[in-house]
Amino acid sequence: METLKEKLPYYLATASEEEIFEHSYKNKLPVLLKGPTGTGKSRFVEYMAAKLGKELITVSCHEETSALDLLGRFLVKGAETVWLDGPLTKAVRSGAFIYLDEIAEARPDVIVAIHSLTDHRRELYLDRHDEVIPAGDGFMLVASYNPGYQRGWKELKPSTRQRFVSYSFDYPRPELEAEILVGETGIEKNIAKKLVQLANKMRNLHELGISEAASTRLLVDAAKLMQTGLNARTACSVAIAEPLSDDREVVEALNDIIDLMF
């Protein structure tokens, strides 16, 4: 187990997410990870795939991701026409994990393409290739979704949402988050603690109208810049305050908090 752990991506569980994931996997139920930016959703999927010894295929969805992008397409190679499996088809055939990051961004045919994979049928219908592929035994569909900044028309339809076991991610507890900072950047424990304290102060400043709070990723960036010698205030300003807002007054307010801490 140790040996395995060493190969695992760095991940610290914050609640019962591992258990939930494993039971969903056993029951062949798809999983939807909800939560704000930078709370470790993608990292968690990588971790679980490694822990369960599964291959992971990731697709970052955007407004123009279509079913074709996931299923595959015919390519003309010289005189021949060759079918090229897309990432979803590869995962279904080989029984791998597929991770559809920010699934609500994708075009509607993507949602429909996964219908038959997310109910009792568990098969993929390749219309253009005229083929029905039963999902390989260990196949699992995982998707992520950030409810925070979805606009009304980009919400997942209820009929889609009720196809997934859902789990909400949030920022890690302070001790855990500090531990993550040390683990990822090698920064001193007490500086890590100060960064986490700083982040939590900012996360509670709801009156500033920041659309999404400081993620752990921002703290990691600040810690890295400090590690190579940039002074703490500048590092926190450019790695934490500036990415959170374009409003000069808000940034100044955040810089003031930074100056109080460092």
Place this chain on the structure above:
Amino acid sequence: METLKEKLPYYLATASEEEIFEHSYKNKLPVLLKGPTGTGKSRFVEYMAAKLGKELITVSCHEETSALDLLGRFLVKGAETVWLDGPLTKAVRSGAFIYLDEIAEARPDVIVAIHSLTDHRRELYLDRHDEVIPAGDGFMLVASYNPGYQRGWKELKPSTRQRFVSYSFDYPRPELEAEILVGETGIEKNIAKKLVQLANKMRNLHELGISEAASTRLLVDAAKLMQTGLNARTACSVAIAEPLSDDREVVEALNDIIDLMF
């Protein structure tokens, strides 16, 4: 008959839907199934097709489903051009059942393509292939439609709606729903009853502003997770509460109800 029943998908009729379907079939009238997510519309069609000994072809419609997707298209294979029947054409030719799931989502040419199949003509006009196909004797067109979350411009036009015999699905009666849970997951009867009680409590909480109520599918998922050993509260939270809302306060309210039950 018993032998046949054993091959049937698991389905428990909640009213006279079987009788209505069979009379529509006898009169060669198309049927529209209305109702919210997860109330068994698709399962019912599968059940009726099996009961009547018919092949069933299902198409999940979405905003970009066009008539071409249903009718067929020419494919270039090497030097030749080959016509490939789409799912609707296959059903018409072979006298099978076609099920257009969420038909209101499809593009307008889909609606028009089925016109001649839903009136006294009962034939399909394959414009591009220059062919008119009379519907095979047992051909039947079934469609579903979820009035709950249709936006104004995605409603079916009255002239389309008046082409179908329509039937509304709703959540099953408590005893029946519990029976379904036991039948699908093998869970103990009294736990099944508790899950149904839980669902009905949530379904009546209109003040929470949940856009679509908990479907039977969610209860089945929760039951499955409990069957492999996940504790009841966690199972209900990730399989029922989280899929229903992204609002933390709403999810907490739902979790409180769960905690009262289990």
Place this chain on the structure above:
Amino acid sequence: METLKEKLPYYLATASEEEIFEHSYKNKLPVLLKGPTGTGKSRFVEYMAAKLGKELITVSCHEETSALDLLGRFLVKGAETVWLDGPLTKAVRSGAFIYLDEIAEARPDVIVAIHSLTDHRRELYLDRHDEVIPAGDGFMLVASYNPGYQRGWKELKPSTRQRFVSYSFDYPRPELEAEILVGETGIEKNIAKKLVQLANKMRNLHELGISEAASTRLLVDAAKLMQTGLNARTACSVAIAEPLSDDREVVEALNDIIDLMF
């Protein structure tokens, strides 16, 4: 004449529509049939074509019907490129009747394509095929239009409307409608009368906000279901009440009226 009548589709004239159609035909004037769903516009065109011994070509227009769909297109067949006449071109060449059902739905180039056919020129300009086709002697253009649910931007332009002799269809008088029911389904006269009474009651319930009233087609469907043995209340509910509305309270109100009648 009797022999001919037997071949005619079942149609009962409700006013002077036959006379108007025949005079328009003699004067080579195009005709526009206006009116709600299911009042027999399409059936009337089929009837007149049969009565006048003309071939009828029907095109159901939708939001994406373009002039290309009507005029024709080049198809690549092996090494050759072949021109394929569309339905309008076929009708013009052979002097047949063309029926453009729901013409207001079509794309604007369709309207323009028929300009030269609806004035003193009576010829079709096939731009891409570089050909001008004079309309065959018996050519006639008939279109339909449902003013009831047209949205503002889908109205026919006045300059288009003034190109047609127009006739409005409405629901038939009670005695006539009952006669139609008997003629189409073989149901007993007094049940037919009750169905018509029911329909007229519903048609006058303007306070229910039903966007389009019950058509004769719905009554025919209900009668058919009753003929194969479905009980009257259920038949009327699924064939008449449910297709008219998705609002449960409206459907219940309609079911109450049904229960009063049967």
Place this chain on the structure above:
Amino acid sequence: METLKEKLPYYLATASEEEIFEHSYKNKLPVLLKGPTGTGKSRFVEYMAAKLGKELITVSCHEETSALDLLGRFLVKGAETVWLDGPLTKAVRSGAFIYLDEIAEARPDVIVAIHSLTDHRRELYLDRHDEVIPAGDGFMLVASYNPGYQRGWKELKPSTRQRFVSYSFDYPRPELEAEILVGETGIEKNIAKKLVQLANKMRNLHELGISEAASTRLLVDAAKLMQTGLNARTACSVAIAEPLSDDREVVEALNDIIDLMF
């Protein structure tokens, strides 16, 4: 001249439009004809072209008419690619008249394509064919525009409008309009007068909210139907009242006026 006149299309000038057109032609100025449907704009252009002994090429513009449609395009014919002049290019080369009917409907590149033809340059730039064509000596560009039903975003830009000499068409004076009816349909003079009286009554009923008044074309259609024996009231109802409105009350009001006249 008589001989020539006999070849002219039937046209009766209502004001100084012939003189204005001829002076514009002499000064090589483009002309824009404004006015409602059916007031003879197109007929006037045909008449002037015939009178001046010029060939006339007509293009009915619609929302999807693009510069390519007017200028020409490359066509693949077997192994060769052949350039095919569009209607505007043909007119420019041969010094003919081009008539762009309802120019405001066309796509913006159409407007720009005629820029260099409507100022001191008088040449056409064929971008794709890499050719500049000076307008043949007698080339003249005429366009029409119906200000009545243009929506805001479909107005011609001021910079385009100031490129044309403009003339407004309106309905002809009563005596003249009656003369036109007799000339086109052979109807008796006193019936023609009654039809014109009827039209003018309707044209002044601004309170009915009819978006465009009865054109001469409608009177011609009614007269034709009466000539083959349809009774006057029915003929006026289907040829005049019904094409003007879909509002039953408005149509009834118009029918009442008809009944007062005939």
Place this chain on the structure above:
Amino acid sequence: METLKEKLPYYLATASEEEIFEHSYKNKLPVLLKGPTGTGKSRFVEYMAAKLGKELITVSCHEETSALDLLGRFLVKGAETVWLDGPLTKAVRSGAFIYLDEIAEARPDVIVAIHSLTDHRRELYLDRHDEVIPAGDGFMLVASYNPGYQRGWKELKPSTRQRFVSYSFDYPRPELEAEILVGETGIEKNIAKKLVQLANKMRNLHELGISEAASTRLLVDAAKLMQTGLNARTACSVAIAEPLSDDREVVEALNDIIDLMF
């Protein structure tokens, strides 16, 4: 110089625009000409190009003008694919003047395509042809823009506007405008003065809601029509009043002013 002047297009400077243009040319700065329709922006560019002995390439931009249209494209000629320089590329290579008329109408990639030509780089990046072309020595980019009728979303972005030296055109002073009329049409001086007086009266009638005032071009057209013998009132009505408005009352008001003058 005289000889040169004779070849120049007719142009009378109204302020220091020539000096500003020449200094911008010396400093290799692009120039943006702002102002309403028909105030001589295009004519001025032609004049300056001729005066400075430069070739001028003009592109009239519209809503669908894309970078491809300006840069060039690959054309298939028989078996070969040939690159064809677009007008901007030609101007850059040969060091000519390029005039982008109504640049704000063009698609966004046009604006970006000229970025590298309007700053210290002065080179054109031909992405698809994989080539970077330094601007020929005398290359100059001139654009025009009519702030009067730009809709909000068609404004030039500040970052684009700050790339140009900008100059505003307005209608010429009365004496100058009369001189232009005489120079262009040969009309008598006192009639020219009257036309200018007329135009200025109309230009000050802000209460009529005319979206863009009478340009010099309109006066030139009226003068031309009068020169070939059309009476003054009719000429002014069809060349000045009618092009300015479709509102009959506004046109009548303008005609009244004309009647007062002539």
Place this chain on the structure above:
Amino acid sequence: METLKEKLPYYLATASEEEIFEHSYKNKLPVLLKGPTGTGKSRFVEYMAAKLGKELITVSCHEETSALDLLGRFLVKGAETVWLDGPLTKAVRSGAFIYLDEIAEARPDVIVAIHSLTDHRRELYLDRHDEVIPAGDGFMLVASYNPGYQRGWKELKPSTRQRFVSYSFDYPRPELEAEILVGETGIEKNIAKKLVQLANKMRNLHELGISEAASTRLLVDAAKLMQTGLNARTACSVAIAEPLSDDREVVEALNDIIDLMF
């Protein structure tokens, strides 16, 4: 170092931006430069690339820039199909700097395409070419963004913004800005100071509603025009006042300020 400095583009640091950039480079963190037009963002990137001895590839993004434009595409060359690397792929392969100017303007697939380059993976996924390219050692991604005139729907998503170390540019301090003017145009120091004074006066006139303040670039243009002999007032009017507004009253107000200074 001197030798190196001489090759550097002219750039004067206004704060700690060089240090921040170098630490980000060391930590392989992407950088986002925020700030208004003409404050030297692009010039700064050129300067840093030269200082660090790196190749710089710049892409000006606009509303239609797609991932294909950045990643590359297949081109047909005669009988062969050749893959052509796009600018981002070139930079990743060769370990160069890529600068995505105005990244918020680009299409959403561009943002997603850089995901894997802006986190711990640092690799580029070439879907169509079926290749994963690890970023060359010195690869760095820099983007710019102008928060001033971004419309709501063109803001960068929080999840994207939190991927970058961010730094805000503003107008330089007066002494520095004057120094830049002298350095770029050779103008006299006291005139440079006056120009800067003028700009700062205008920048503080918030009541004029100017959407973006005068950039240093405008001052440079004015200085250049003055250097070749255009009088100061005219130079400042056409190079500074006119580019800032189309409102005649605003331009007059700015001209008044200019007249006060020169």
